[in-house]
Amino acid sequence: MKGLLEMAVIAVLxxxxxxxxxxxxxxxxxxxxxxxxRIANGDYRPVILTGRSNFLRDASNNxxxxxxxxxxxxxxxxxxxxxxxxILESMTEGVVITGSDLKIRLVNKAAASMFNLKGVTEGLxxxxxxxxxxLLGVAQRAVGxxxxxxxxxxxxxxxxxxxxxxxxxxxxxxxxxxxxPDGLLLVLYDVTRLRELEAVRREFVANVTHEFRTPLSVxxxxxxxxxxxxxSREMQRKSIAIMQRHGERLNRLIDDLLTISRMEERGLRxxxxxTDIGRLxxxxxxxxxxxxxxxxxxxxxxxxxxxxxxxVEGYRIEQAFSNLLANALRHGALTGGEITITAIREGPxxxxxxxxxxxxxxxxxxxxxxxxxxxxxxxxxxQTGGTGLGLSIVKNIVTAHGGRVTLxxxxxxxxxxxxxxxxxxxxx
Ligand SMILES: Nc1ncnc2c1ncn2[C@@H]1O[C@H](COP(=O)(O)OP(=O)(O)OP(=O)(O)O)[C@@H](O)[C@H]1O
Ligand SMILES: [Mg+2]
Numbered sequence: 001m002k003g004l005l006e007m008a009v010i011a012v013l014x015x016x017x018x019x020x021x022x023x024x025x026x027x028x029x030x031x032x033x034x035x036x037x038r039i040a041n042g043d044y045r046p047v048i049l050t051g052r053s054n055f056l057r058d059a060s061n062n063x064x065x066x067x068x069x070x071x072x073x074x075x076x077x078x079x080x081x082x083x084x085x086x087i088l089e090s091m092t093e094g095v096v097i098t099g100s101d102l103k104i105r106l107v108n109k110a111a112a113s114m115f116n117l118k119g120v121t122e123g124l125x126x127x128x129x130x131x132x133x134x135l136l137g138v139a140q141r142a143v144g145x146x147x148x149x150x151x152x153x154x155x156x157x158x159x160x161x162x163x164x165x166x167x168x169x170x171x172x173x174x175x176x177x178x179x180x181p182d183g184l185l186l187v188l189y190d191v192t193r194l195r196e197l198e199a200v201r202r203e204f205v206a207n208v209t210h211e212f213r214t215p216l217s218v219x220x221x222x223x224x225x226x227x228x229x230x231x232s233r234e235m236q237r238k239s240i241a242i243m244q245r246h247g248e249r250l251n252r253l254i255d256d257l258l259t260i261s262r263m264e265e266r267g268l269r270x271x272x273x274x275t276d277i278g279r280l281x282x283x284x285x286x287x288x289x290x291x292x293x294x295x296x297x298x299x300x301x302x303x304x305x306x307x308x309x310x311x312v313e314g315y316r317i318e319q320a321f322s323n324l325l326a327n328a329l330r331h332g333a334l335t336g337g338e339i340t341i342t343a344i345r346e347g348p349x350x351x352x353x354x355x356x357x358x359x360x361x362x363x364x365x366x367x368x369x370x371x372x373x374x375x376x377x378x379x380x381x382x383q384t385g386g387t388g389l390g391l392s393i394v395k396n397i398v399t400a401h402g403g404r405v406t407l408x409x410x411x412x413x414x415x416x417x418x419x420x421x422x423x424x425x426x427x428x
Contacts, residue, residue, distance in 0.1 A: 028056045035063055044071035094166075094188030097173075100143055100181050102126040102136075111188055114166065135168055135186070142170035143184055152191075165195045207373040211253055211387055215246035249387075256389040259319070260372065263396035270316065270400060274309040274424070277317075277343055277350060284321045285341075288329065295329050297337030307343055310350050311424040312401050320397045320405075323390040324354040324417050330386065331376075332358030332414070349403070349420040360411040369407060370395040394419070 035047050047064040088095055094111030098104050107121045107129070121129045127136045138151040149170045156163055167189045172181035222239040225231060231239075262268065278301075285292070285299055292299055328339045333356065340355045361369060361376060368374045373388040394417075398405045402422050409415035 028053070032056065032059055032063070035060075039063070039067050039070065042074075044068070044074065092190075094186075094190075096126070096130075096186040096188070098126055098139070098184045098186070100172075100183055102139055102143070102184065104129060105183065111186075114164065114188060114190060138168050138170045139184055139186060142172050143181055146172045146174065146181055163192070164190065165192045167191050204372060208253075208257065211373070212250065215249045215253075218246045219243045253387050253389075256387055256393060259393050260389065260396055263316075263393070263400050268400060270313040272311045272313050272401075275312050275314045275317070276307070277310060277352060277421075278303055278307055280314060280318050281321060281341055281343060281352070284318055284325055287322065288325055291326065291329050295337055296335060297329055297332070297339055299325070299339045299341065301341045303343040304345075308345055308350060308423040310401075310421045312421060316397045317401070317421070320394045320419060321352070321354075323394050324419070327390060327417075328354050328356035328358065328415075332356035345423060346420070348422055350423050352419045352421070353416055354418075355414060355416040357414040360413050360415050361407070361409040362411055366407060366409065370405070 044067045047067050088108040094114050095108040097106040134153040138149045142149040153166045169187045171185045173183035174181040222243050338357045342353045365376045370391045372392040375388040403420050406418045
């Protein structure tokens, strides 16, 4: 009996010791498994294992290396992602990335602003967000052919009422190992300003051509007449006078165009000097005396005895004054024209006003009046003989001097054009 009991105690102790030994052996393995699980879950904190066996020390060292490498990769990836998103967000070009199913993965800030997009767009279909047939067409062609495609879209931006022109380039994204594209990269360039400038240039060329053609065809017509036999002396005299007038008009047109192009030159340096504006105004009135008398108009010049000098290129500013006075005479009242010119200091500027009692300028024309070739009433106004460049020259000259020109006019109540020039030399 006693023997049996002893055997039982020995067996229990034996199993207990084996169990303990197994527990001691398993604990580091469990610890190892725990660390592997932690790394698998993306936690790359330093690996410290307490096991002492060679196998465990080896495994622990390797795991530590793996964890450190993964941690470094994670930082690198985050940095790359950060720079990529910084680049995408600071680009002026719009960037849209989609899957090959054209579901949106990314829209950068510029693209969102071009289309006035608000809210989440990721996961939606390209055409649901951008609602442009052209854009969808370019995208589909790129995915279908696997080649870079380009197109141009013109659309009105919802809620902004502006028309926008975009050039879109679409490139399929395909890893070298893959046969079919995995996604699509769309780059959008805003070419609105460029297209507007092209339109202005086209219009300018058309206008110049038209303005040149009229006097040239008149001159050619009279030259033909003069070439015929038996033209009377009276007819010859009349033809030459008309050709001369149109020749002068061509000359004026060329002068005006040269003035505009010179004033629009970048970095144009004016040869300025402190100038007495009162003297310039008196000279301009004198120069136009013939036209004033012809029109039977009254021109009054009102200004204080002492005016601050301004730093200007006298010859140019005189041209601006002359254009405004000529306009008041030509487009002002047909009879009983009263023109008042005033010069007065207003804050940091010298304000020079040309007021007439003419028909005034319709409200709808006022915003365009300083544009090149713009004339109220379009072609009908051509009978006044002007080229429509006068006010655009005034604006160019005044702007080049750091000043501005404004217009106040109510139809039927005359017009007031004011040139503001910054005062530099003060007399007070
Ligand atoms: N004082 C004014 N009163 C009424 N309309 C004016 C006045 N000044 C200008 N306008 C209108 O503005 C248009 C543009 O003027 P602008 O001086 O640019 O051209 P223009 O006088 O027709 O030709 P030019 O190139 O010979 O000056 C004129 O055709 C005229 O219709
Ligand atoms: Mg004019």
